Amino acid sequence: MQTPSQNKTPVGLVVAFWLLVGIPLIWGVSNTIITAAALFK
């Protein structure tokens, strides 16, 4: 629920923090999906 007053935190900083946790998570998930693909071979 974004509001004008809450937007004072730089959006770039919020995005950077999400990337900091999102990139390793996506890497881990994609590795798991590659492993899981063996079930369908």
Next chain:
Amino acid sequence: MNQAVTRGGFFSKERITAGPGFNRWMVPPAALAIHLCIGQAYAFSVFNKPMTQLLGISESAPGDWTIPQLGWIFSIAIVFLGLSAAFAGKWLEEVGPRKAMFAAACCFGGGFLVAAAGLHLHQLWLVYFGYGVLGGIGLGIGYVSPVSTLIKWFPDRRGMATGMAIMGFGGGAMIASPLSLKLMNTFKSDTSMGVTETFVVLGVVYFIYMCIGALAVRIPAADWKPEGWTPPVQNNAMISRNHVHIDRAIKTPQFWLLWWALCLNVTAGIGVLGQASLMIQESFQGMITAAAAAGFVGLLSLANMSGRFLWSTVSDYIGRKMTYGTFFVLGTILYLLVPGMGTAGHVALFVLFYLVILSMYGGGFSTVPAYLADLFGTRYVGGIHGRLLTAWSAAGIFGPVLVNYIRDYQLKMGIPKSDVYIYTMYVMAGLLVIGFICNMMIRPVSAEHHMDIENTAGEPIPAAAK
């Protein structure tokens, strides 16, 4: 007097109270930074085999550690997770999330370094103490530390907020497993399995990552609420606007009914998780290879992780009691149907049913903090959540023991391997029926347990006595 002193120390609650322009969406990644690290615990098994060859390198030599000896490392960590979450929860509420997260980073990262020393010196007790005791304490404090903060930032979406963080615990193993394997391959040499070096790298990386989370976390001002949001009119008796003190909460039947509901839901799921690879291979003999079974385990991990976010978000709309009720009803039906899928050879349905079951296992963890906040209020939910997590420790012991015991008993009775899981699934369904009854018995907390809102530090004053 300088500003730092006026506002309290670096770790104080005053120092991390957010100003009016703070964007609350900064807080979930701070919480995720902690949970993605401590979620490594579920990937610890990747070290088991290399740690049995630390002396022999190419194969186990006399004096090398055995798998049963190494199994204690994870068990000790889970026990200390439960104990530290139970005992540190109250402290967490007093000191705030930054200090608690930093303490978790020191214990978890430091635990890896102490364990690395134990590996280098080949002293198993030091590994037990490092990863098991210190690391376990880091796990417990880290698990509960961001939860109450998120609930306070997202009063309009309690379930979704805690689901985001606790999803990280499920995702942490997916990062740690391939990362650990890559690091061990990098450091492996003719004289080393690369485990010690991997522990050092992981300890340092996790410490830094968790410290970033501790630095980023903020708590809302006491009178803060999302702009444009007003607390809903009290039309749902299951969502309390009062607060219950930690020490008082554990004296209520609601706490113990929820303790059993969580314990039984986790017992059923953990029993499956530990046996998943063996179970699908024995249920479909000749049809499922070891590699395909590993793929099945990977899919279950994905379902566990995504279920943590999806079910807790759903609970914001249908309510926590209904969500838990769904886990128990749907879970019971699926556990009863799964053996039939195995017998009939329906691999796809077998996999699908287990994916739903594991999503509800994860959902149980992520929905419970919001359930507690609804019942006991938000003021001490972190501490109450910590004490409830002893249900997890109990289930961690009870679940695998139950599944292994039933399996071994049936094998001794001469039942074919392909059929041994049938009765196990029926027992799991029975546990979920008991869990359903516990959940249905949960009612709003009696007013006699509510705190006097002005007496936040001391013993609760029963509202009725005022």
